[in-house]
Amino acid sequence: MAENVAIPTIDLSPFFTDGDEIGKVNVMNSITKACSNYGFFQIVNHGVPLDLMNHALSLSKTFFAYPDEEKQKSSPGLSSPLPAGYSKQPENSADKNEYLLMFSPSSSFNVLPSNPCDFKEVLEEMFTHFGKVGELLESILNDCLGLPLNFLKEYNHDRSWDFMVAFRYYPATNTENNGISEHEDGNCITFVIQDEVGGLQVRKNGEWIPVIPAAGRIIVNISDVIQVLSNNKFKSAAHRVVRKTGRSRYSFAFFYNIQGDKWIEPLPQFTEEIGEPPKYKGFYYKDYQALRMRNKSHPPSRPEDVIHITHYAISS
Numbered sequence: 525m526a527e528n529v530a531i532p533t534i535d536l537s538p539f540f541t542d543g544d545e546i547g548k549v550n551v552m553n554s555i556t557k558a559c560s561n562y563g564f565f566q567i568v569n570h571g572v573p574l575d576l577m578n579h580a581l582s583l584s585k586t587f588f589a590y591p592d593e594e595k596q597k598s599s600p601g602l603s604s605p606l607p608a609g610y611s612k613q614p615e616n617s618a619d620k621n622e623y624l625l626m627f628s629p630s631s632s633f634n635v636l637p638s639n640p641c642d643f644k645e646v647l648e649e650m651f652t653h654f655g656k657v658g659e660l661l662e663s664i665l666n667d668c669l670g671l672p673l674n675f676l677k678e679y680n681h682d683r684s685w686d687f688m689v690a691f692r693y694y695p696a697t698n699t700e701n702n703g704i705s706e707h708e709d710g711n712c713i714t715f716v717i718q719d720e721v722g723g724l725q726v727r728k729n730g731e732w733i734p735v736i737p738a739a740g741r742i743i744v745n746i747s748d749v750i751q752v753l754s755n756n757k758f759k760s761a762a763h764r765v766v767r768k769t770g771r772s773r774y775s776f777a778f779f780y781n782i783q784g785d786k787w788i789e790p791l792p793q794f795t796e797e798i799g800e801p802p803k804y805k806g807f808y809y810k811d812y813q814a815l816r817m818r819n820k821s822h823p824p825s826r827p828e829d830v831i832h833i834t835h836y837a838i839s840s
């Protein structure tokens with residue numbers, strides 16, 4: 525494993541400072557480079573208060589330490605498109621974690637815990653802050669890709685499919701340390717904070733690079749939708765979580781998403797306008813989501829049968 529290769533950390537403060545145009549261009553160049561190479565970077569000065577992130581991680585530890593009976597008071601409702609509420613991976617799952625999933629604070633699907641008492645409020649605040657970071661990053665990516673002003677904002681204006689997950693990964697055993705198997709995310713842009721235990725790893729040029737935990741940093745990864753829209757100009761990052769022995773690991777992931785009825789295909793700016801063939805067939809996002817959910821509910825016995833974005837790839 526490549527211990528000495530760091531994931532770039534990018535300071536977003538120029539985007540919170542009036543008139544720092546040179547700073548903005550520098551940030552955009554760094555983000556363009558990270559997204560073109562392997563789709564992963566970290567951000568600081570992103571607008572999410574450090575106290576809030578620490579408080580959220582600490583309340584999450586309190587919540588997951590409750591007996592199952594208490595946690596299961598937040599079990600998901602049946603009609604929810606994703607299991608909003610508390611769930612545990614089934615015993616036979618390769619992934620060893622339990623999690624609490626929520627949609628936007630205004631969603632009627634949410635089943636948020638009433639204990640610890642300020643957890644619900646802190647989760648909702650986290651969601652709102654992450655949503656703002658999502659909008660900021662989307663507008664930066666829009667400009668990095670050279671798309672018309674506000675193109676992605678208008679194309680992806682419906683925020684109802686965004687969701688956030690608080691995770692607890694169990695300590696590794698002597699024989700087994702998989703927290704989440706290698707994957708790419710299906711949405712647009714993912715934001716992750718992890719506690720000091722660490723364990724998130726990114727694949728770069730065939731090597732696994734650990735993302736070293738650092739308070740206040742948000743890890744950003746480009747996901748499949750952006751990879752398809754940009755016809756592979758920006759890469760959807762392969763990553764996994766490896767568990768450590770002796771300690772549980774806690775993290776939050778925010779999935780800045782796109783509404784299911786959206787048609788996703790490589791944009792003309794990256795295909796016909798530059799004489800490049802599209803690398804993907806178009807698809808409705810909800811169909812891709814359904815296939816990905818099926819991977820989880822009915823895991824194929826052969827790894828090569830797991831559906832990835834390559835399912836829509838056009839072979840050249």
Ligand SMILES: O=C(O)CCC(=O)C(=O)O
Nearest residue numbers: 691716718724765775777
């Ligand atoms: O817990 C983490 O650090 C990352 C989780 C993740 O990759 C995912 O849920 O897609």
Ligand SMILES: [Fe+2]
Nearest residue numbers: 707708709763
């Ligand atoms: Fe992921």
